[in-house]
Amino acid sequence: MVVTGSDDHLWKMWTFPDGDIIVVGEGHTDWVSGCCFHPSGTQLITSSGDTTVRIWDLSKGECVLTFKGHAQAVWDCSWHSCGDFVASASKDSTSKIWDVNSERCRYTMRGHKESVSSIEFLPFSNTVLTSSADKTLSLWDARTGLRVCTFYGHLHSCNHATFSLESNTIASCDSCGVLKLWDVRQAVPILSVDTGPLSANQVAFNHSGRTVAVASSDGAVKIVQPELDQLHSLRGQGETEVQSVAFHRPVEQLLSGAADGTVCVWI
Incomplete structure (x- = not known):
């Protein structure tokens, strides 16, 4: 399967390599910037210009949880390999760690001076990687929300x-x-x-x-x-x-x- 996000506010899941559409996800009110599968493959997380991060049940194509807290568009999202935490990167210069089970923001990671362009968990670790319009990359500890290192x-x-x-x-x-x-x-x-x-x-x-x-x-x-x-x-x-x-x-x-x-x- 392949998932795509688009400026048309939709995400779509396709068979690979045939290219047949399986599911169309409707719910975001602005462009969809990022998509990431749950480790089990049963759920999907998406980020959007509507400032939200959403979790979807792929069997139904329905949104089951919406995270709200960013002040501006969300550029990217990533799912931790354990499946219990999600990370998001926003134009508001912050990144967030979301707890899926408690349905709340665990940490807001501040340190970049401009929009945070991408975010990614190092698999099977608590390390988070971000890139930013401030020309830097940063590594963060997802257990504390603190920055560990910055690359210039x-x-x-x-x-x-x-x-x-x-x-x-x-x-x-x-x-x-x-x-x-x-x-x-x-x-x-x-x-x-x-x-x-x-x-x-x-x-x-x-x-x-x-x-x-x-x-x-x-x-x-x-x-x-x-x-x-x-x-x-x-x-x-x-x-x-x-x-x-x-x-x-x-x-x-x-x-x-x-x-x-x-x-x-x-x-």
């Missing part, structure tokens, strides 16, 4: 950051197309690759952690192989902005979502 090095607004589970590496990208790789244990970038000049909107590691895909506003998906010092482009979605990328791990297929409402599967 981007010269432009950071749009997204993600972990590689295989190599203790973080990848991040910014509004001028710069991709940076970081060692989780250090506070300096270990590699910088210019994929610009247009914005790099999202990054994803493949299963091995040796290949990074970058969603670019120039209409291409950039493929970076740091060990081989290679960069090449995949083009097939016209000139429209590519907003998201994700690897389908079992067979290493790549999916990309674009501003024209299409999803491409690359093999």
Whole structure:
């Protein structure tokens, strides 16, 4: 299954790779910015420009819980691997940890000076990674809501950051197309690759952690192989902005979502 979110206020779940629609989720009153499966695959969490974070029962396609508390649009969301906690990142410069069982906000994480663009739990840990328009990345302890470390090095607004589970590496990208790789244990970038000049909107590691895909506003998906010092482009979605990328791990297929409402599967 694949889930997509859109400016049309809807999220949709599709069969993969056939592309048939299974469920359409209606309820948000503004664009849907992020989607993340519950570890069991039975529920979905979404974030939206309507300032809410919602949990959905996938068997019914119904919203079963709405978290309200952000003052502005919510850009991203992530589900902890235990399934009991959800994290959200907002334009209001804060991130939040939500307790699913008590249905309340556990912590509000303050420290970024501008909009928080992305948020992600490191699987099977209490570490949270955020990226921000203030040009930094931060690691947080979800048990306390406190910031542990900040990464400086981007010269432009950071749009997204993600972990590689295989190599203790973080990848991040910014509004001028710069991709940076970081060692989780250090506070300096270990590699910088210019994929610009247009914005790099999202990054994803493949299963091995040796290949990074970058969603670019120039209409291409950039493929970076740091060990081989290679960069090449995949083009097939016209000139429209590519907003998201994700690897389908079992067979290493790549999916990309674009501003024209299409999803491409690359093999």
